[in-house]
Amino acid sequence: MLRKTLKGIFYCFTDFNSDNWIYKIISLIGLVLRIWLLPIVIPNVFELLAAIFVSRLNLPIWLYEIVIRLILLVIDGLALSNIFYWITYGSVGNCYEGGSCPAWGSACYTIYYFMYMAIPVVIIQVFTWWGIVLSFVSYAVICFVLYFVSSKLEVLPEDWILRLILHVIFYAIIFSITCILKKFLF
Numbered sequence: 001m002l003r004k005t006l007k008g009i010f011y012c013f014t015d016f017n018s019d020n021w022i023y024k025i026i027s028l029i030g031l032v033l034r035i036w037l038l039p040i041v042i043p044n045v046f047e048l049l050a051a052i053f054v055s056r057l058n059l060p061i062w063l064y065e066i067v068i069r070l071i072l073l074v075i076d077g078l079a080l081s082n083i084f085y086w087i088t089y090g091s092v093g094n095c096y097e098g099g100s101c102p103a104w105g106s107a108c109y110t111i112y113y114f115m116y117m118a119i120p121v122v123i124i125q126v127f128t129w130w131g132i133v134l135s136f137v138s139y140a141v142i143c144f145v146l147y148f149v150s151s152k153l154e155v156l157p158e159d160w161i162l163r164l165i166l167h168v169i170f171y172a173i174i175f176s177i178t179c180i181l182k183k184f185l186f
Contacts, residue, residue: 025072
């Protein structure tokens with residue numbers, strides 16, 4: 001985590017000029033929020049899932065901790081946590097024309113990243129009809145706001161309607177799979 005933070009800070013302060021200073025500042029704020037604040041506010045979804053599975057084995061505490069760490073090591077080794085990066089990156093590309101306003105793109109990235117980290121945790125921990133509805137409606141409202149601001153900044157891609165439709169369909173599929181997995185695995 002420290003290495004990633006230092007790399008991000010170094011990036012933010014290299015080639016700093018009057019044309020990109022807003023983007024660099026927003027990028028740095030987003031980096032700090034994602035790396036330092038997010039883990040405090042929202043538990044790691046992979047650790048939460050591992051804890052739920054391993055707790056069913058009724059292991060002694062010392063073995064429980066070892067098994068959890070081994071599972072997380074495998075997840076990191078397989079780079080499964082990068083799935084949130086790719087989903088977030090694709091979502092930002094749906095509501096923002098790359099390169100048109102980098103500061104806005106960076107802000108959108110941070111917002112989507114927070115949502116994609118929070119939604120699985122909410123579904124896992126609050127698996128009730130109102131939790132599911134609240135998650136889906138919150139996501140839809142935040143996406144609408146991001147698309148609306150993008151339209152005001154005139155940075156929406158040309159085919160944004162198709163992208164919005166695909167975005168909602170993709171999200172509904174992932175959301176449904178998460179709910180089904182939660183229902184049958186837990």
